[in-house]
Amino acid sequence: MAGFNNVHRYMLTQTLVGLGMAAGVIGAVIILVDFVEQSRDIGTRVEINAMELVGLTVLKSPALLETTLPFIFLFGVLTALFRLNRRSELVVMRASGMSAWRIFSAPMILALLVGIFGALVLNPLGAAGNAAFEARRDALMNVRRDPNAAEPVWLRETNVNGFTVIAATSLVEGDRVLQNPAFLYYAVDEDGVPALDRRIDAREATLQDGFWEVADAIERTPNTPSVELGLITLPTGINRQALFERSRSPEGVSFWDLPTLIVSASEAGLATERYQLRLHTLLAMPLTLLAATLIAAAATMRLQRLGGAAGFALAGGLTGFVMFFLQELLGSIGAAGALPPLTAAWAAPAITALLALTYIASTEDG
DSSP states (O other), X not given: OHHHHHHHHHHHHHHHHHHHHHHHHHHHHXXXXXXXXXXXXXXXXXXXXXXXXXXXXXXXXXXXXXHHHHHHHHHHHHHHHHHHHHTTHHHHHHHTTOOHHHHHHHHHHHHHHHHHHIIIXXXXXXXXXXXXXXXXXXXXXXXXXXXXXXXXXXXXXXXXXXXXXXXXXXXXXXXXXEXXXXXXXXXEOTTSOEEEEEEEEOSEEEEOSSEEEEEEEEEEOTTSOOEEEEEEEEEOOOOHHHHHHTTSOGGGSOTTTHHHHHHHHHHTTOOOHHHHHHHHHHHTHHHHHHHHHHHHHHHTOSOGGGSOHHHHHHHHHHHHHHHHHHHHHHHHHHHTTSSOHHHHHHHHHHHHHHHHHHHHHHHHTO
């Protein structure tokens, strides 16, 4: 039992050293690149010093770390195990009767724990940091920004007879107000063909609990004159959270807020594929890090004295990139609605982990 604990403790220490080296190199590179990007994007438009730019980069650091976590684990574990293999320590461990599963169990467990930490803690920190970054950036950029420039808003919800499309020139998030909204009511016939039934234009619309409060409304229907309605209310299934999050990317939503957002948006008849994909991607983070660890383990199974260990390590790095590319490709397909979010998020790491496990098992059994 003592030998079991000592082996795990030693492997854990060596893995942490490798992860620290990889995190230092990768983190320094991405932070430097982001600092240069912020200098070019913000520093050339407003008066800002280097320390303020560093502060903006620090705000984005948790999100950047979350994005690069699989690469940190791939190259960190690969570095640690390659160093052990080069010093023939892995050979000694296996010659003493230890199985590969026992040797690699500490890095594997660490990958699962860090994956859980990344989804539950690091992701919310990244979302909060991104929100603070955007607020700070907007405060700086407002010096040069055209106040009339606005981001258009598009919403869609289903109703009894069809669906409603809501278009507005901008959204004042703090007041839940749509500026210059247009409510387009479509009726769907038995063949599923939509036709415009009526349109309501207004100066602004304020979201209340279960309805829109529409000011200066004008109703237009086909082949009839327009009618001024003034202040009216229109029922809606959109709630405040769904309205807010429609103007934010899934990457900017915390892990803890995603389930509630998906439910509320679904009840409002809004598309949730991108948010479901983001949730499943975060849930799959432990498996993604485990797959990266297994790739590194499989790439260092070849004995140093047989030669070609460096080539195997390079092949392991390339395999990791293939997995990440496949995950991004499937994610893009899933975001477009052509693939279920569950499959898009879990397929690449699951297949890679199974292939790596198969290789390790076949090598272990000789």
